[in-house]
Amino acid sequence: MTQVADQSAVQAQALQARWAAARRRSRLLERGGRVLAFVVVVFFAGLFIFPVIWMIITSLKTTPEVFRIPTVWWPSQLMWSNYPDALKVFPFWRYLSNTLQIAVPVTIGTTVSSSLVAYGFSRLRWKGRDIVFYLVLATLMIPQWVTLVPLYILFNNLGWVNTYRPLVVPSFFGDPFSIFLLRQFFLRQPQELVDAGRVDGASHLRVFAQIVIPLARPALAVVALFQFIYTWTDFFNPLIYLSNPDKYTLQLGLFNFFGQHFVDWPGFMAASLVVLSPIVILFFLTQKTFIEGITFTGLRG
Amino acid sequence: MISTMRGQTAQRRSLWRRLRRGEGLVAMLFISPWIIGFLWFQFYPIIGSIYYSLTEYNIMQAPIFIGLANYVNLFQNDDLFVKALTNTAIYTVFSVPLDLAVAFFFALLLNLGIPGRAFFRTAFYFPAVIPSVAVAILWTMLFNAQGGLVNVALGLFGINPIPWLTSPDWAMPSLILLSAWGIGPVVVIFLAGLQDVPRVLYEAAQIDGAGPLSLVRHVTIPMISPVILFNLVIGMIQALQIFAQPYILFGGGGSGANANAGGPLNSVLMYSVQLYQVAFQQFQMGYAAAMAWILFAIIFVLSLTSMRLSNRFVHYE
Numbered sequence: 269m270t271q272v273a274d275q276s277a278v279q280a281q282a283l284q285a286r287w288a289a290a291r292r293r294s295r296l297l298e299r300g301g302r303v304l305a306f307v308v309v310v311f312f313a314g315l316f317i318f319p320v321i322w323m324i325i326t327s328l329k330t331t332p333e334v335f336r337i338p339t340v341w342w343p344s345q346l347m348w349s350n351y352p353d354a355l356k357v358f359p360f361w362r363y364l365s366n367t368l369q370i371a372v373p374v375t376i377g378t379t380v381s382s383s384l385v386a387y388g389f390s391r392l393r394w395k396g397r398d399i400v401f402y403l404v405l406a407t408l409m410i411p412q413w414v415t416l417v418p419l420y421i422l423f424n425n426l427g428w429v430n431t432y433r434p435l436v437v438p439s440f441f442g443d444p445f446s447i448f449l450l451r452q453f454f455l456r457q458p459q460e461l462v463d464a465g466r467v468d469g470a471s472h473l474r475v476f477a478q479i480v481i482p483l484a485r486p487a488l489a490v491v492a493l494f495q496f497i498y499t500w501t502d503f504f505n506p507l508i509y510l511s512n513p514d515k516y517t518l519q520l521g522l523f524n525f526f527g528q529h530f531v532d533w534p535g536f537m538a539a540s541l542v543v544l545s546p547i548v549i550l551f552f553l554t555q556k557t558f559i560e561g562i563t564f565t566g567l568r569g
Numbered sequence: 570m571i572s573t574m575r576g577q578t579a580q581r582r583s584l585w586r587r588l589r590r591g592e593g594l595v596a597m598l599f600i601s602p603w604i605i606g607f608l609w610f611q612f613y614p615i616i617g618s619i620y621y622s623l624t625e626y627n628i629m630q631a632p633i634f635i636g637l638a639n640y641v642n643l644f645q646n647d648d649l650f651v652k653a654l655t656n657t658a659i660y661t662v663f664s665v666p667l668d669l670a671v672a673f674f675f676a677l678l679l680n681l682g683i684p685g686r687a688f689f690r691t692a693f694y695f696p697a698v699i700p701s702v703a704v705a706i707l708w709t710m711l712f713n714a715q716g717g718l719v720n721v722a723l724g725l726f727g728i729n730p731i732p733w734l735t736s737p738d739w740a741m742p743s744l745i746l747l748s749a750w751g752i753g754p755v756v757v758i759f760l761a762g763l764q765d766v767p768r769v770l771y772e773a774a775q776i777d778g779a780g781p782l783s784l785v786r787h788v789t790i791p792m793i794s795p796v797i798l799f800n801l802v803i804g805m806i807q808a809l810q811i812f813a814q815p816y817i818l819f820g821g822g823g824s825g826a827n828a829n830a831g832g833p834l835n836s837v838l839m840y841s842v843q844l845y846q847v848a849f850q851q852f853q854m855g856y857a858a859a860m861a862w863i864l865f866a867i868i869f870v871l872s873l874t875s876m877r878l879s880n881r882f883v884h885y886e
Binding site for chain 1: 592593595596597598599600602603605606607609610611613614615617618621628675678679681682683684689690691692693694695696698699700701702703706707708710711713715716717718721750754757758761776781806810812813817821828841844848849854857858860861862864865868869872
């Protein structure tokens with residue numbers, strides 16, 4: 269009997285020792301590993317960021333310095349004039365105004381229409397709701413290439429080609445991804461809020477506008493932000509629908525600048541930086557919202 | 570005749586009543602933007618696209634119905650189509666696993682509790698915010714054979730300059746490498762997945778004597794397999810449709826008068842680029858519609874297959 273007790277005590281001790289050893293080993297490994305990981309992360313992060321730093325440095329070089337061997341790591345004289353020079357050939361302000369004329373209505377249209385639709389898919393009870401919602405999600409699977417040709421022909425027949433309408437109008441009819449995101453968010457709000465409003469005699473539109481929407485600000489911010497950045501950076505749709513250079517967006521204008529003018533790398537870099545900086549600044553200002561939105565799409569998508 | 574009409578009115582009236590009784594009618598009003606948008610921008614174009622794919626249509630003249638001739642021609646007489654299909658397959662097969670592996674590696678590193686994690690996460694995400702036109706212009710410069718930064722860096726290791734964008738052998742590797750620069754969103758999604766893995770599991774495995782590698786292999790990977798599947802499917806769908814980068818990298822400026830959106834000897838002619846050229850430079854709308862349907866079929870089958878296969882590998886809680 270005592271033998272058995274002894275044995276189990278010995279076993280327990282051995283187990284404890286093993287456990288402690290494992291702990292110690294893993295802590296040591298963890299510390300060593302963490303230092304190593306830090307070094308590796310710094311290296312790769314540098315590798316990821318450096319092209320952009322190089323972009324800035326190049327934008328301040330003279331043309332012969334760009335590809336000179338041995339490499340000019342820092343220009344002897346910073347050519348700040350490259351920026352005004354580039355903006356002389358690259359009409360930034362016009363392109364900016366054009367881009368905003370598209371991006372602002374698209375952002376408003378998507379946010380408003382998608383939240384209305386999302387309310388219908390979350391806060392109202394009706395037969396077949398979930399089946400129809402799956403249909404909304406299924407449309408996400410359809411590549412834009414499939415609808416491209418008939419849509420182009422349709423917009424062409426409407427006389428909309430070379431106007432902003434093909435780029436703006438569709439956004440007022442709900443965007444499946446935004447509908448999905450907002451629906452998930454609305455569903456997390458307590459149904460009692462809606463019911464209480466309804467008992468007080470408020471119409472659904474009022475419940476929507478005065479109860480649901482104010483509480484959904486974070487989700488609306490994600491939708492608006494994504495849509496704005498998407499529209500700002502979109503290259504494909506403007507390429508398809510806009511042919512008049514006066515109507516070009518920033519992206520299309522930059523592409524055109526890159527294609528038409530003689531090779532002027534400092535100028536290309538300066539123009540690119542001017543085009544990308546607003547979006548990068550917006551990204552840094554809204555980083556938390558942004559990363560949350562990305563995470564949300566990935567884990568619950 | 571009259572009785573069926575009466576039946577229809579009765580039916581309509583009961584539908585009306587059903588809508589009124591529940592919240593159906595209000596709901597229809599709320600989702601009506603989507604219904605209209607769906608019919609206008611999705612349903613009609615899909616039906617139209619099937620029709621156009623069976624026609625010869627150059628926008629100027631009325632479409633001529635030619636049956637399946639477009640599809641037959643694509644596979645039998647169109648070398649560029651086959652080339653584009655092959656190139657896109659090669660690009661997808663190499664870029665997607667590479668990007669997933671690199672992103673997973675970065676996420677693992679960031680998840681080790683190193684200081685300044687949020688900063689590094691932003692650093693890896695940052696390139697993905699840069700608009701594709703600027704990305705392509707920047708990398709046209711970085712990939713320049715003489716004095717481009719990539720070759721300068723390789724030169725430090727004694728590697729001879731590589732004609733990245735101008736040689737048919739290197740154009741595809743350039744494009745694949747470039748795809749790794751935009752993996753930020755994948756890193757962020759992986760990292761969020763990693764943070765959801767309970768620490769207890771690691772501790773339990775460590776007590777059983779698992780080393781760091783077997784922790785990743787037997788704890789991390791099974792636990793985040795749904796996230797891997799998600800990134801894989803999305804990555805495939807995006808890779809198969811890649812357009813802006815090859816189009817600008819090879820068809821934009823920089824390469825001068827002999828710019829070809831398909832790259833040197835069409836070695837990086839991508840499916841979407843070819844589709845765009847067929848539709849908007851050659852104005853063969855019917856032919857382009859047929860190409861779009863083939864792309865859709867490929868995407869559909871691949872997504873479905875990976876979901877099916879995944880049942881065997883993916884672990885859901």
